[in-house]
Amino acid sequence: MTVQLTIDCSDPQRMVAFWTEALGYVPEPPPGGHATWRAYWEAMGVPEEELPPGAGDVPESIIDPSGRGPRVWFQQVPEPKVTKNRWHFDLNVGGGRDVPLDVRTLRVNATVERLVKAGATVLRIKDEPDMQFYAAALQDPEGNEFDVV
Numbered sequence: 001m002t003v004q005l006t007i008d009c010s011d012p013q014r015m016v017a018f019w020t021e022a023l024g025y026v027p028e029p030p031p032g033g034h035a036t037w038r039a040y041w042e043a044m045g046v047p048e049e050e051l052p053p054g055a056g057d058v059p060e061s062i063i064d065p066s067g068r069g070p071r072v073w074f075q076q077v078p079e080p081k082v083t084k085n086r087w088h089f090d091l092n093v094g095g096g097r098d099v100p101l102d103v104r105t106l107r108v109n110a111t112v113e114r115l116v117k118a119g120a121t122v123l124r125i126k127d128e129p130d131m132q133f134y135a136a137a138l139q140d141p142e143g144n145e146f147d148v149v
Contacts, residue, residue, distance in 0.1 A: 003070040008081075009142050012060040012074035014119070018141050019072060020062050021118040022091065027059035028071065037061075052076070081143050089146040097132065105134045111148050112136045 009015045016027055034040040038056030042048075061073040093111045094104030105127075112122060119141040126135040135149040 005070050005072045007072065007074050007144065008077040008079075009074045010076065010078075010080065011142070012076050013058055014141050015074040016059060016062055018115075018119050019074075022089075022115055022120075022140070022146075023062070023064070023069070023072075025062040025069070025072065026065050028061040028063045029059065030056075085145050088144070091146065091148045094134070094149055101129065101132050101134060108134055108136055108148050112138065115148070 007015065020026060030037045030040045032040065032043075034043065036057055037059060038051060041051060041056055055076065060076070061071055063069075063071050091111065094107050099107075112120075115138060116122060120138045123137040123139060123145065126133065126137065128134070135147050137145060137147050139145055
């Protein structure tokens with residue numbers, strides 16, 4: 001079995017750009033030697049009315065270059081995001097509790113800074129030194145929440 005994560009969004013290209021940076025993934029090339037995903041879908045018989053202008057002209061999915069993580073597809077939908085996610089990514093960059101808190105804090109802050117430059121928004125910093133915990137809650141460019149731990 002394989003797993004794909006599908007994320008509804010309004011701008012797949014913006015989400016591909018952001019999440020390739022966030023996850024260290026790469027845009028997924030179209031299969032079978034097709035020039036674009038649109039050309040692939042057309043060859044598969046997807047009706048033109050199901051392919052809005054621009055759909056598939058550039059990759060709308062990303063993959064883990066190591067092959068370990070799930071494929072992520074950014075599916076364009078007409079409705080906006082209106083509520084908080086019931087799930088989220090945790091980007092575990094700190095190294096775990098075996099790593100000193102000050103080192104984890106530096107790693108989290110460096111990743112947060114990089115992702116803010118890529119379009120993320122910081123919601124809050126979770127700084128709990130008594131519990132040996134440091135993390136940041138962020139939103140991607142379309143408002144989906146995720147944590148950097």
